[in-house]
Amino acid sequence: MGSFAAAAKRARDSSEDPVTRFWALRECSLHFPIYGFRATWHHLTIRAKVPGQLSEDPDSLTRAIDELEEARQHWRLLQTTYAARRRGEKAEGRRQPALTDQWLTATSLAYCPDPRRHPDERLVTVLHRLVDANMSQPQPQPRCAVCGTSRPVDTFCTACGVDPRGPDARLPGDLQKQVTANWREIWQRTAQKPRP
Numbered sequence: 001m002g003s004f005a006a007a008a009k010r011a012r013d014s015s016e017d018p019v020t021r022f023w024a025l026r027e028c029s030l031h032f033p034i035y036g037f038r039a040t041w042h043h044l045t046i047r048a049k050v051p052g053q054l055s056e057d058p059d060s061l062t063r064a065i066d067e068l069e070e071a072r073q074h075w076r077l078l079q080t081t082y083a084a085r086r087r088g089e090k091a092e093g094r095r096q097p098a099l100t101d102q103w104l105t106a107t108s109l110a111y112c113p114d115p116r117r118h119p120d121e122r123l124v125t126v127l128h129r130l131v132d133a134n135m136s137q138p139q140p141q142p143r144c145a146v147c148g149t150s151r152p153v154d155t156f157c158t159a160c161g162v163d164p165r166g167p168d169a170r171l172p173g174d175l176q177k178q179v180t181a182n183w184r185e186i187w188q189r190t191a192q193k194p195r196p
Contacts, residue, residue, distance in 0.1 A: 004031040004072065011065040018054035021061045028065060032072045034123055036108045036167060038115035042186045043123070044068060052189050071123035078131060079104065103134045110146055110162045113171045114179050115186055117161030119146055140164030 010016060010024035026041070033040045044050070048064035051057050082104045086097060103109070109130055112118040119126045126146055133145035140153040149159040156163035156171075163169040171179060 002027065004028055004069075007031070008065050008069055012062050014058065014062075018058045018061065021058065022050075022054055025061050025064055025068075028068055032068060032075070034071060034075075034109050034127065035112040035118045035162075036115070038183060038186060039112035039118040039161070040068075040123075042115045043118050045186075045189050047122070050189055067123055071127050074124055074127055075109075100134075100138055103130075103139065106166065108167050111166045111169065112161040113156055113163050113169050114161055114175065116179075116182055117156075119160045119162065 004027075007024040007027040011021050011028060013021065016024075025044070029041050029044060030037055035043060044064040044067065047067060048060045049057065050060040050064060054061070082101065089097075097105075110119070110126055129146050133139060133141070139145055142153060143150055144157040144160060144162060145164070146162045147157060147160040149157050151157050151159075153164060156169065170176065
């Protein structure tokens with residue numbers, strides 16, 4: 001796997017074949033899977049309206065990579081700030097990061113175990129909400145950090161799909177089978193978002 005920047009450049013290159021651009025977008029989604037790869041992929045293809053036949057709207061790939069890269073740039077800025085702070089803390093002898101900083105090293109920041117159920121807003125909007133929630137109080141809380149819906153801390157949010165437990169979260173057996181079966185539709189861009 002190459003770098004995010006190289007894949008993003010290929011995804012935007014209108015002189016490339018749309019299929020090549022499509023695979024480059026997939027690679028970028030693997031580099032920054034804010035909802036987990038499958039849910040992030042579904043989010044991008046739904047929001048950018050990526051068609052089943054890529055030649056019908058190759059610009060949709062540019063819209064998708066623009067949204068993903070916007071969120072990733074904000075995340076990288078936050079990580080750069082955190083890294084500088086950690087260097088200072090280590091210089092002062094604090095070798096272990098604080099428990100409240102663990103979320104800053106996560107890859108799936110708002111993990112959605114059901115890839116068809118994820119927040120509707122732009123990724124950067126969701127990222128800002130997560131940052132605000134994590135900076136103000138330790139997570140998880142009884143209210144979803146993304147949409148504010150009340151829910152138990154040990155389950156996914158039924159409103160927006162985010163699970164505070166992260167990628168280790170498991171769905172109930174029947175729902176997990178349905179999610180696995182839906183992946184083909186998601187990949188082929190024929191799956192829509194379920195209604196709440």
